[in-house]
Amino acid sequence: MxxxxxxxxxxxxxxxxxxxxxxxxxxxxxxxxxKGGDDRLHGKILANLFYEPSTRTHLSFATAMYRLGGRxxxxxxxxxxxxxxxxxxxxxxxxxxxxxxxxxxxxxxxxSAARGAxxxxxxxxNAGDGRGQHPTQALLDLVTIRKERSGIDGxxxxxxxxxxxxxxxxxxxxxxxxxxGVRLTLISPRELRMPAEICDALRERGxxxxxxxxxxxxxxxxxxxxxxxQKERFSDEKEYQRLKGIYVLCAxxxxxxxxxxxxxxxxxxxxxxxxxPLPNAAYFRxxxxxxxxxxxxxxxxxxxx
Numbered sequence: 001m002x003x004x005x006x007x008x009x010x011x012x013x014x015x016x017x018x019x020x021x022x023x024x025x026x027x028x029x030x031x032x033x034x035k036g037g038d039d040r041l042h043g044k045i046l047a048n049l050f051y052e053p054s055t056r057t058h059l060s061f062a063t064a065m066y067r068l069g070g071r072x073x074x075x076x077x078x079x080x081x082x083x084x085x086x087x088x089x090x091x092x093x094x095x096x097x098x099x100x101x102x103x104x105x106x107x108x109x110x111x112s113a114a115r116g117a118x119x120x121x122x123x124x125x126n127a128g129d130g131r132g133q134h135p136t137q138a139l140l141d142l143v144t145i146r147k148e149r150s151g152i153d154g155x156x157x158x159x160x161x162x163x164x165x166x167x168x169x170x171x172x173x174x175x176x177x178x179x180x181g182v183r184l185t186l187i188s189p190r191e192l193r194m195p196a197e198i199c200d201a202l203r204e205r206g207x208x209x210x211x212x213x214x215x216x217x218x219x220x221x222x223x224x225x226x227x228x229x230q231k232e233r234f235s236d237e238k239e240y241q242r243l244k245g246i247y248v249l250c251a252x253x254x255x256x257x258x259x260x261x262x263x264x265x266x267x268x269x270x271x272x273x274x275x276x277p278l279p280n281a282a283y284f285r286x287x288x289x290x291x292x293x294x295x296x297x298x299x300x301x302x303x304x305x
Contacts, residue, residue: 001021003018003300003301004017004018005018006123006301007117007124007125008124008125008126008135008136008297008301009113009114009124009126009135010114010126010133010135010171011133011138011171011174011175012174013135014135014175015178016178016179019142019178021300022139022296022297022300023142023143023146025296025299025305026139026143026289026292026293026295026296027143027292028296029293029295029296029299030292032067032068033292033295036067037067037068037069038067038068038069039068039069040068040069040299041065041068041069041070041299041302041304042069043070044065044069044071044101044102044304045070045071045072045099045100045101045102046061046065046070046073046100046101046102046103046104046298047074047096047099047100047102047103047104048062048072048073048075048104049075049092049096049103049104049105049107050074050075050106050127051105051106051108052106052107052108052128054106054127054128055266056265056266056287056290057127057128057134057136057137057290058074060287060290060291060294061104061125061127061298062074063291064291064292064295064297065298067291067295068298068299068304070101070298073099073100089107089112089115089116090116090118092116093105093119093124094119094121097120097121097122098121100122101122102122102124102301103120103123103124103125104124104127105124105126105127106127106128107129107130108129109129109130110129110130110131110132111129112129112130113126113129113133114129123302125301129167130167131164131165131167131170133167133170134167134168134170134264135171135175136290136293136297137168137172137264137290138172138174138175139293140289140293140294141168141172141225141264141286142172142175142176143289143292144262144286144289145223145262147285147289148223148260148280148282149222149223149260152176152179152182153180153181153182154180154182155176155179155181155182155183155222156184156185156220156221156223157184157221157222157223157224157225158184158185158186158187158217158218158219158224158225159172159173159184159185159187159188159194159218159225160187160188160215160218160224160225160227160247160270161187161192161226161227161228161229161247161270162192162227162228162229163186163187163188163192163193163194163195164188164191164192164193164194164195166227166264168227168264169194169227170194172225173194173198173202173207174202176207177201177202177205177207182207183207183209184202185209185210185217185221186212187212187213187214187215187217187218187247188211188213189246193211194211199211215247215249219253219254219255219256219259220256221259222259222260223259223261223262224249224259224260224262225262225263226247226249226261226262226267226270226271227263227270228267228270229244229246229268229270244268245270247270248270248271248272249271249272250272250274250275251272251275251278254275254278254280257280258280259280260280260282261278261280261281261282261283262282262283263283263286264286265283267283271283
């Protein structure tokens with residue numbers, strides 16, 4: 001089976017069929033990962049272009065490529081990049097496209113991924129474009145929800161924290177709109193509400209959602225998706241300091257014992273350490289799912305699934 005896209009820039013490109021295919025392929029990759037990988041991408045090269053700091057996504061893509069027998073070339077600093085010298089995104093992608101077989105890029109500018117994909121001579125994956133989208137994070141979140149809850153249709157998911165700047169919640173909410181009966185509870189301070197364009201898209205797709213400010217309103221959901229208040233997105237340090245500790249989840253808060261707790265990480269205090277030992281704390285399992293999803297995506301986009 002093949003995907004309906006050559007480049008992955010945004011969740012809007014995905015159909016329900018695409019999502020289901022990737023879920024199935026990721027499940028198969030779980031078995032391959034347990035065996036240590038295979039060599040289906042032998043001779044293939046992934047170019048990891050990270051113009052914004054990253055640990056999990058950068059290493060996850062590299063791990064996925066290595067587990068499938070491929071190789072990785074990378075840059076993770078603006079200071080040592082062509083961008084620092086003034087080269088356009090378009091020219092950088094055209095050049096790197098001569099070195100590799102697939103490109104993964106993170107950039108601080110919203111819309112940068114679309115610009116890169118437009119000129120890329122090889123498959124291109126958006127690994128996060130500023131406050132825009134992070135489609136592969138949404139896909140690994142989807143895999144996590146299905147594994148932890150035994151399904152996606154009819155799920156009630158609560159998102160808590162910085163919904164304005166969080167590209168992970170933007171992408172996941174749109175991806176969940178492909179499924180039936182999904183209900184969302186959006187918890188944030190007024191200053192950090194989900195962007196209007198995302199809410200409009202959810203309404204158009206018939207997704208039931210409500211916006212609230214108290215975390216208590218999220219604790220009856222099936223899945224609790226915590227996010228950090230993103231310091232790097234604030235121009236006013238005082239505003240960040242005022243909001244950074246507004247939501248903190250502790251073990252004693254989890255009255256509904258089977259609620260699944262997720263987080264895209266890194267956390268900066270919004271989940272207490274006493275939650276970690278709980279069986280429903282899924283955020284580190286979520287990380288592992290990122291490897292299998294990216295293995296699936298790399299293999300399918302390179303025609304080796």
